[in-house]
Amino acid sequence: MNSSTTQKIDIQKVESSRIGEVDFNNLIFGSTFSDHMFECDYKDGAWQNPTIKPYGPLTISPGAKVFHYGQAVFEGMKAYKDEKGKIWLFRPEQNFLRINKSSVRMAMPEFPREIFFEALTSLVKLDKDWVKPGLGNSLYIRPFVMGTQVGVGASPSTEYKFMILMSPAQAYYTGDVKVVIADHYSRSANGGVGAAKAAGNYGAQFFPTNLAREKGFQQVIWTDASNHQYLEEAGTMNVFFRVNDTLLTAPISDRILDGVTRKSVIALAKQDNITVEERPVLVSEIVEAAENGSLKEIFGAGTAAVISPVSAFSYKEKTYELDKQDDGFATRFKKELLDIQYNRSEDPFGWRYEVL
Secondary structure, three states, X not given: OOOOOOOOOEEOOOOOOOHHHOOOOOOOOOOOOOOEEEEEEEEOOEEEEEEEEEOOOOOOOXXXXXXXXXXXXXXXXXXXXXXXXXXXXXXXXXXHHHHHHHHHHOOOOOOOHHXXXXXXXXXXXXXXXXXXXXXXXXEEEEEEEEEOOEOOOOOOOOOEEEEEEEEEEOOOOOOOEEEEEOXXXXXXXXXXXXOOOEHHHHHOOHHHHHHHHHOOOOEEEEEOOOOOOEEEEEOOEXXXXXXXXXXXXXXXXXXXXXXXXXXXXXXXXXXXXXEEEEOOEEHHHHHHHHHHOOEEEEEEEEOOXXXXXXEEEEEOOEEEEOOOOOOOHXXXXXXXXXXXHOOOOOOOOOXXXXXX
16 A cells, blocks of 8 residues: 655644643553644545644544454554653664554555654654653653544455554553463464554453453463464563573564564673573473573563563463562663663664654
């Protein structure tokens, strides 16, 4: 599909900000939104009318195809404010590339690069006061696309809406996480849409995750759909295993999301001369490592949580506790990532993107 547009963004500012109504010390992740949002429609084979407007509800037909056939993809990004008041994004090019990759997989049109970055930076600049300084504070950014053509015929939509919302955020997980290794439910399958950030991928996770929570666990480590022998992702994050001093993680495939934090952790590990193996990881080898003491750490990696250490995992109704690693890989990588994101250290990789 043609994804071109030559139109400039129309900016409609709010008459008065809602920021004074927000308690920034008691935020519920993703529930409070900043003053403005971005909206752009795809009609007649082209993206049209890119607009930044006051945040508010949409009017959309109940016959829109997104409700019936799930044509929806999204991204997760963050803006950070450093000690001097400058605002930074972290590797936004990766998010741009991935939302278009996800769109293509869901038979949706790609979005133009120039409009994506203009909308992103203009929106953050407008709502710059919503980006609070201080380690752990950020502005979570949610670009997403959905099919809006009216009709319940089983075919791809011919009309779409691209939007960006922003939500002030604090730390996503405040403590260690206990997980269950899946031996029945699956997140994705070969040839499926696991590598896309498709909305339905996450909706399908809620039921098995609820079952895990009923047993006192916060998340699920997903396994392959074929025979549940290989470890893949942890909840909404990529997952790493430290066996002795080697870092293991599943390779990218059409089942596994190419996480921005994941690839950043791998780059940091290699810079720190830590051995990284991107390969299929057997459930049995991690259970064996837990039993013989060579399993030192498990941690998830994702935009919302950054790095989330796992304190225990359960498999086949048996729970394995992990010793807390105060100076472990998870602690190291989280510090190194945050220092780059908040402009507290050098950025040898060129990951920071200055907005303001």
